[in-house]
Amino acid sequence: MKGHDLINSTLPDELILEIFRNLDSKSTRDACSLVCRRWLTLDRFSRDTIRIGASGSPDALVHLLARRFPNVTNVYIDERLSVSLPVDFGRRRNASHSSPSWLRLHFVSERSEVGASESDSYCISDAGLTAVADGFSKLEKLSLIWCSNATSAGLRSLAEKCRFLKSLDLQGCYVGDQGLVAIGKYCKQLEVLNLRFCEGLTDTGLVELALGCGKTLKWLGVAACAKITDISLEAVGSHCRSLETLSLDSEFVQNEGVLAVAKGCSLLKNLSLQCINVTDEALTAVGVFCLSLESLALFSFQRFTDKSLCAIGKGCKKLKSLMLSDCYFLSDKGLEAVAAGCSELAHLEVNGCHNIGTYGLESIGRACMRLKELALLYCQKVGDEALSEIGKGCKYLEALHLVDCSIIGDDAIYSIATGCRNLKRLHIRRCYEVGSMGIIAVGNNCKYLTDLSIRFCDRVGDEALVAVGQGCPFLRHLNVSGCHQIGDNGIIAIARGCPQLSYLDVSVLQNLRDIALAEVGEGCPLLKDIVLSHCRQITDVGLDHLVKRCKLLESCHMVYCPGITSAGVATVISVCTNMKKVLIEKAKVSERTQRRAGSVISYLCVDL
Amino acid sequence: MSFSKTIMLRNYDGETFVVDEVVAVEPQTIEHMIEDGCANTSIPLPNITSKILSKVIEHCKKHVETPNSNEKDAKADLKSFDFDFVKADQGTLFDLILAVNYLNIKGLLDLIYQTIADMIKGKTPEEEEEMRRVNAWVFSCFVGVTCLYFKSKKI
Numbered sequence A: 001m002k003g004h005d006l007i008n009s010t011l012p013d014e015l016i017l018e019i020f021r022n023l024d025s026k027s028t029r030d031a032c033s034l035v036c037r038r039w040l041t042l043d044r045f046s047r048d049t050i051r052i053g054a055s056g057s058p059d060a061l062v063h064l065l066a067r068r069f070p071n072v073t074n075v076y077i078d079e080r081l082s083v084s085l086p087v088d089f090g091r092r093r094n095a096s097h098s099s100p101s102w103l104r105l106h107f108v109s110e111r112s113e114v115g116a117s118e119s120d121s122y123c124i125s126d127a128g129l130t131a132v133a134d135g136f137s138k139l140e141k142l143s144l145i146w147c148s149n150a151t152s153a154g155l156r157s158l159a160e161k162c163r164f165l166k167s168l169d170l171q172g173c174y175v176g177d178q179g180l181v182a183i184g185k186y187c188k189q190l191e192v193l194n195l196r197f198c199e200g201l202t203d204t205g206l207v208e209l210a211l212g213c214g215k216t217l218k219w220l221g222v223a224a225c226a227k228i229t230d231i232s233l234e235a236v237g238s239h240c241r242s243l244e245t246l247s248l249d250s251e252f253v254q255n256e257g258v259l260a261v262a263k264g265c266s267l268l269k270n271l272s273l274q275c276i277n278v279t280d281e282a283l284t285a286v287g288v289f290c291l292s293l294e295s296l297a298l299f300s301f302q303r304f305t306d307k308s309l310c311a312i313g314k315g316c317k318k319l320k321s322l323m324l325s326d327c328y329f330l331s332d333k334g335l336e337a338v339a340a341g342c343s344e345l346a347h348l349e350v351n352g353c354h355n356i357g358t359y360g361l362e363s364i365g366r367a368c369m370r371l372k373e374l375a376l377l378y379c380q381k382v383g384d385e386a387l388s389e390i391g392k393g394c395k396y397l398e399a400l401h402l403v404d405c406s407i408i409g410d411d412a413i414y415s416i417a418t419g420c421r422n423l424k425r426l427h428i429r430r431c432y433e434v435g436s437m438g439i440i441a442v443g444n445n446c447k448y449l450t451d452l453s454i455r456f457c458d459r460v461g462d463e464a465l466v467a468v469g470q471g472c473p474f475l476r477h478l479n480v481s482g483c484h485q486i487g488d489n490g491i492i493a494i495a496r497g498c499p500q501l502s503y504l505d506v507s508v509l510q511n512l513r514d515i516a517l518a519e520v521g522e523g524c525p526l527l528k529d530i531v532l533s534h535c536r537q538i539t540d541v542g543l544d545h546l547v548k549r550c551k552l553l554e555s556c557h558m559v560y561c562p563g564i565t566s567a568g569v570a571t572v573i574s575v576c577t578n579m580k581k582v583l584i585e586k587a588k589v590s591e592r593t594q595r596r597a598g599s600v601i602s603y604l605c606v607d608l
Numbered sequence B: 001m002s003f004s005k006t007i008m009l010r011n012y013d014g015e016t017f018v019v020d021e022v023v024a025v026e027p028q029t030i031e032h033m034i035e036d037g038c039a040n041t042s043i044p045l046p047n048i049t050s051k052i053l054s055k056v057i058e059h060c061k062k063h064v065e066t067p068n069s070n071e072k073d074a075k076a077d078l079k080s081f082d083f084d085f086v087k088a089d090q091g092t093l094f095d096l097i098l099a100v101n102y103l104n105i106k107g108l109l110d111l112i113y114q115t116i117a118d119m120i121k122g123k124t125p126e127e128e129e130e131m132r133r134v135n136a137w138v139f140s141c142f143v144g145v146t147c148l149y150f151k152s153k154k155i
Helices: A013-021 A026-033 A037-046 A058-068 A126-135 A152-161 A177-186 A203-213 A230-239 A255-264 A280-289 A306-315 A332-341 A358-367 A384-393 A410-419 A436-445 A462-471 A488-497 A514-523 A540-549 A566-575 A591-600 B028-035 B050-065 B072-085 B090-103 B106-120 B125-132
Strands: A049-054 A074-082 A141-145 A167-171 A192-196 A219-223 A245-249 A270-274 A295-299 A321-325 A347-351 A373-377 A399-403 A425-429 A451-455 A477-479 A503-505 A529-531 A555-557 A581-584 A601-603 B006-011 B016-020 B043-045
Touching: A013 A037, A013 B090, A013 B106, A026 A037, A026 B106, A049 A058, A058 A126, A126 A152, A152 A177, A177 A203, A203 A230, A230 A255, A255 A280, A280 A306, A306 A332, A332 A358, A358 A384, A384 A410, A410 A436, A436 A462, A462 A488, A488 A514, A514 A540, A540 A566, A566 A581, A566 A591, A581 A591, A591 A601, B006 B028, B006 B050, B016 B050, B028 B043, B028 B090, B050 B072, B050 B090, B050 B106, B090 B106
Parallel strands: A049 A074, A074 A141, A141 A167, A167 A192, A192 A219, A219 A245, A245 A270, A270 A295, A295 A321, A321 A347, A347 A373, A373 A399, A399 A425, A425 A451, A451 A477, A477 A503, A503 A529, A529 A555, A555 A581, A581 A601, B006 B043
Antiparallel strands: B006 B016
């Protein structure tokens, strides 16, 4: 096999391209392009997505990228992110070139635009947008995030050339109405439009866009755009008949706007509202007109009462997902109406709705057999009986999240474990009544469990983890941060029973010692992320054993561990070739370690 | 008494494989040939060796035999079969991919693409070259954004 080239002599281009299609990370594709000329060419012509951060002379960068990757269809420009570039553009790199500081930009000045000021040149200009349009004629998705120098003129020239544009995402750009008008005029296949923090846009722009390409628009998001009001939404309701998703976050939208969309866009499937001035009237209309609605999310909806939830329950029979966040006036009655009407409900999240209690959840358990995911956050009034009904009725439940539900205890977890055998993900945080008994039941019954997170539940002890180690061989993600009673025995049981573990967080466990880490190293070779912060008894010895066995480790957080020294940190850096992030106190990083791997080390902000 | 129809496949080595029709139609290419009425004697597969063809038939048989239920155990069993199936040496794997591409068996094709992709993932260009084994090549540096690997350079 050695010395014999198999791939290039056996496989034709199409098959190599198919294989490349299965490579999801940019770094892997970049590596492939460096292997040989053939792979370089194949990668060049098959690369479809590029992401550009804030870079020196972005306009020139776009030219170069367009030359190299002519078939790109998705371009994401996010100027919040600074991108590291090699010091010299286009010159060969020296072998002796040591790892530069990747945190800041360096750029050789002779390449920057003539006349552009130092700071301006980091942001893409209209000329740059024109270059995008010229270079990527097949552009389908464009995302401009905090591109402060882009204006309508740039967007206009882009619209004129990229007629196949399907998705446009503008966040924090000062583009004016004329840009949107141009999009509406030329991009007749637009399906997705997302506008966030676009202070320059007013109703004029959006109305013209709706008139121009509203027919194809399927997804619309408007957030924090102060000058977009009901007028735009009325135009959307009139012209965007194919709209399937609407996401609104605005205090300037009133009932009229939402009503217009509800009446006009009967195909609406997904609706997300964070508009404090919208009341029952609008949402009742949604219940009456949007009979295809599949998902509904209501945030900070202070004026909304059970009346509209009843209308939703009555009309939206296809509802699959419901998310209620901080909806103070909603009570059990409303939830009961949804349960009665929406038997397809698969996903329910109740967050901080203080008037929803046990009874509402019980009715969900009795009526919604297809429930797959349930999340209860800050539900102080929901008790064990609710989860008991869920356990009885929702056999297909896969995920359960409980945060700050102070009266939920072992009985509830026991009912869920015995009733929902397909449970895959269980997250419990700060539910102080939950103890070992409930988790033991999970270990005994839920063999398909992949994610378990029990944070700050200080009644859970080692016996719970022993049961999980015995019963859940597919466990991948474990977080027991803050469960003070858990010690070596529990973690060792997990290490021995869960070979697929890839994420482990044992932070704040005071009783955990090196032997547990050594066992994890032995038993969990696929471990990628570990959090050891605040483990007072862990020392370099345990860390050593762990990192030498877990070759795939990518991240390691170990702040506030007095037993770990700079020697331990140095070992981690030298042994773990895949390491991407180490969180540690600055004092524990020697100069040599800093030189070797400065880019992956993050420091704790507080000086210790 | 029911008796299932069988199909004869004749391959590159001249060998004939007799398979149940229900297994033979897993590969779309063969299914189309049967539909078009070319399967009266035996279906010729001149570019596939016996070793590879028997592996492919083994895979098709397993997937046809396993009932298409949502049963967790059946799915897990199939998954572990697939996992072992692709544990072949690289030579076999690449011959397999050509055969499966020709026969057009989508599920198996995706499995093999993913397997080879997994072999490539996470490697440096040097390691990938090991996989590929090419001698010297000259590559001129392009755009910085796309060339993030600086570890040990061959240039």
